[in-house]
Amino acid sequence: MATSKKSKSAIVAQLLFQVPHQTNKFCNLYFAALNSFSYLLIIIIFKEIQSEFFPFIIEDQVVGYTHNRFASHLRKYDDVFIYSENNGGRFGSHLKLNSKLKTADERTRVVGEVIKCLGEEDLIPGIRNELYPVTSTFGSPIFFSLERAAAPYFGIKAYGVHMNGYVEKDGQKFLWIGKRTQVKPTYPGMLDHLVAGGLPHGIACGENIIKECEEEAGIPRSISNRARPVGAVSYMDINGFSYKRDVLFCYDLKLPEDFVPKNQDGEVESFQLIPVAHVANVIRRTEFFKPNCSLVIIDFLFRHGYICPEYFGYLDLLQSLRSGDCS
Amino acid sequence: MATSKKSKSAIVAQLLFQVPHQTNKFCNLYFAALNSFSYLLIIIIFKEIQSEFFPFIIEDQVVGYTHNRFASHLRKYDDVFIYSENNGGRFGSHLKLNSKLKTADERTRVVGEVIKCLGEEDLIPGIRNELYPVTSTFGSPIFFSLERAAAPYFGIKAYGVHMNGYVEKDGQKFLWIGKRTQVKPTYPGMLDHLVAGGLPHGIACGENIIKECEEEAGIPRSISNRARPVGAVSYMDINGFSYKRDVLFCYDLKLPEDFVPKNQDGEVESFQLIPVAHVANVIRRTEFFKPNCSLVIIDFLFRHGYICPEYFGYLDLLQSLRSGDCS
Numbered sequence: 001m002a003t004s005k006k007s008k009s010a011i012v013a014q015l016l017f018q019v020p021h022q023t024n025k026f027c028n029l030y031f032a033a034l035n036s037f038s039y040l041l042i043i044i045i046f047k048e049i050q051s052e053f054f055p056f057i058i059e060d061q062v063v064g065y066t067h068n069r070f071a072s073h074l075r076k077y078d079d080v081f082i083y084s085e086n087n088g089g090r091f092g093s094h095l096k097l098n099s100k101l102k103t104a105d106e107r108t109r110v111v112g113e114v115i116k117c118l119g120e121e122d123l124i125p126g127i128r129n130e131l132y133p134v135t136s137t138f139g140s141p142i143f144f145s146l147e148r149a150a151a152p153y154f155g156i157k158a159y160g161v162h163m164n165g166y167v168e169k170d171g172q173k174f175l176w177i178g179k180r181t182q183v184k185p186t187y188p189g190m191l192d193h194l195v196a197g198g199l200p201h202g203i204a205c206g207e208n209i210i211k212e213c214e215e216e217a218g219i220p221r222s223i224s225n226r227a228r229p230v231g232a233v234s235y236m237d238i239n240g241f242s243y244k245r246d247v248l249f250c251y252d253l254k255l256p257e258d259f260v261p262k263n264q265d266g267e268v269e270s271f272q273l274i275p276v277a278h279v280a281n282v283i284r285r286t287e288f289f290k291p292n293c294s295l296v297i298i299d300f301l302f303r304h305g306y307i308c309p310e311y312f313g314y315l316d317l318l319q320s321l322r323s324g325d326c327s
Numbered sequence: 328m329a330t331s332k333k334s335k336s337a338i339v340a341q342l343l344f345q346v347p348h349q350t351n352k353f354c355n356l357y358f359a360a361l362n363s364f365s366y367l368l369i370i371i372i373f374k375e376i377q378s379e380f381f382p383f384i385i386e387d388q389v390v391g392y393t394h395n396r397f398a399s400h401l402r403k404y405d406d407v408f409i410y411s412e413n414n415g416g417r418f419g420s421h422l423k424l425n426s427k428l429k430t431a432d433e434r435t436r437v438v439g440e441v442i443k444c445l446g447e448e449d450l451i452p453g454i455r456n457e458l459y460p461v462t463s464t465f466g467s468p469i470f471f472s473l474e475r476a477a478a479p480y481f482g483i484k485a486y487g488v489h490m491n492g493y494v495e496k497d498g499q500k501f502l503w504i505g506k507r508t509q510v511k512p513t514y515p516g517m518l519d520h521l522v523a524g525g526l527p528h529g530i531a532c533g534e535n536i537i538k539e540c541e542e543e544a545g546i547p548r549s550i551s552n553r554a555r556p557v558g559a560v561s562y563m564d565i566n567g568f569s570y571k572r573d574v575l576f577c578y579d580l581k582l583p584e585d586f587v588p589k590n591q592d593g594e595v596e597s598f599q600l601i602p603v604a605h606v607a608n609v610i611r612r613t614e615f616f617k618p619n620c621s622l623v624i625i626d627f628l629f630r631h632g633y634i635c636p637e638y639f640g641y642l643d644l645l646q647s648l649r650s651g652d653c654s
Contacts, residue, residue: 228632305555
């Protein structure tokens with residue numbers, strides 16, 4: 001639980017950090033606006049933590065961020081990774097790949113060898129032997145591919161799809177909410193969306209949401225193909241040497257009243273249909289939800305009129321939700 | 328038409344400008360993404376124009392921006408306005424009120440006298456004798472009140488409500504679109520939302536949308552009270568000495584299939600019910616819409632799934648739409 005609490009704080013704090021040069025001006029307003037959603041803001045701590053990371057640059061593009069102490073483990077691999085001191089350039093101190101490594105295949109191979117060593121030293125636990133594309137923005141050319149378990153240690157951007165599945169009865173809306181099993185390695189027992197998952201390389205968002213609908217909730221394609229894209233949210237989440245930078249494509253799916261989801265992959269303990277206003281209160285008053293789900297649900301609450309301009313802090317909360325780096 | 332074209336370009340260019348320090352990186356992507364909506368980007372020109380304005384500061388808060396040549400007309404009123412050269416402080420060169428003016432009432436009175444003189448000199452045309460609140464952010468304390476016609480000359484933030492009124496028939500959505508009369512002083516003959524208006528001081532957004540629904544489209548309260556708030560967009564629009572900074576609270580209203588709007592205030596020539604996909608094409612290929620309506624409709628297109636993550640430039644367009652200063 002400590003980890004999840006920390007992550008949640010970090011996520012919200014990051015939202016604030018997307019408003020550059022205006023931190024002081026916004027602090028009080030954010031406290032006012034976000035306290036109502038019971039977030040613990042650890043802005044100063046987060047800023048200190050953030051300063052421990054420096055950019056990972058490829059071909060003059062920022063593709064990630066690396067912790068300075070993690071980077072010290074890379075110094076002996078100087079035929080692969082080069083650490084550049086701050087020489088007044090636009091990136092300051094930064095990590096880059098050895099300029100001899102020109103092609104994506106070459107980079108993938110030699111970086112992979114380093115990651116294998118770091119895995120054996122237990123510096124990067126849980127190697128999955130699954131490659132993840134390294135780009136600067138969504139859809140832009142791939143610089144190389146990196147072991148998935150290593151991606152957060154290099155602050156590589158990741159993309160996912162999250163879906164709010166809802167039902168409308170007599171004008172009242174209900175959200176289908178999942179409870180993660182206790183044996184899930186991440187966020188065990190916490191509340192979750194009906195359907196959510198990472199976006200594997202080469203699969204379109206729309207096709208991925210249909211696949212996840214089937215696997216996670218037993219929703220047949222005849223229903224899931226009505227899921228509609230409604231935007232995206234993004235957040236950062238720092239935990240030790242790990243720096244997650246996620247962009248979540250958000251979907252809404254209005255389900256038939258009589259549909260009952262059935263988890264197929266054993267990762268969900270149960271599903272429950274809950275009035276949207278009640279879900280809003282759970283997010284406001286508790287930390288039961290997996291933190292990134294809270295963001296996507298708050299986006300749903302805005303779009304479906306459950307948060308009104310008359311509420312104090314409306315524009316501040318909206319701006320903090322939407323000012324993340326969605327690229 | 329020249330004015331409206333310029334405004335449209337400026338609005339889009341401003342969206343870009345909200346991504347600080349990354350202009351070069353984003354330029355090509357934005358061109359790619361936004362060209363598909365047929366916007367003419369005049370980024371460099373806009374940047375030059377923007378540099379002709381400097382901040383208007385009250386109690387250490389930026390409340391607006393004033394053109395340097397307009398400000399020169401204020402110098403003779405140095406018991407009211409003080410011009411400060413760039414002395415290395417955080418605001419650079421800026422305009423402020425004489426520090427003797429302590430209360431809102433006092434500021435309102437003496438600034439009003441200056442505006443009256445400027446009106447007589449025709450430097451501020453169209454004085455309405457209607458006061459507008461000057462604040463730094465929505466809902467924050469009012470520093471003083473300013474003649475409405477003068478507000479853009481001081482770059483004061485303004486707030487409005489815009490509503491997409493739509494109908495759903497056999498699973499297909501249609502938007503009610505208005506055509507402004509040819510005698511409207513601004514954007515005559517252009518396409519418009521079903522309902523839109525400025526937010527007068529002291530009226531809540533929800534109450535204002537109900538009032539505008541009645542006045543602009545003859546929608547009775549029994550229907551308009553179902554209008555739901557769905558977020559906000561913001562933009563800047565520079566035209567000569569005028570610097571508009573608007574935040575629009577967005578509403579959706581699903582109307583009964585048989586409802587036909589009737590304009591009550593004589594400002595709309597006609598209304599037409601148009602399939603949403605067709606409206607999207609009009610925005611993409613023409614400049615028929617009043618520019619700020621295009622932004623609110625693009626927001627509708629995102630939220631209702633008419634723009635998909637599979638489209639090239641999805642995240643860039645979404646980010647440019649949502650990165651304005653919504654405060």
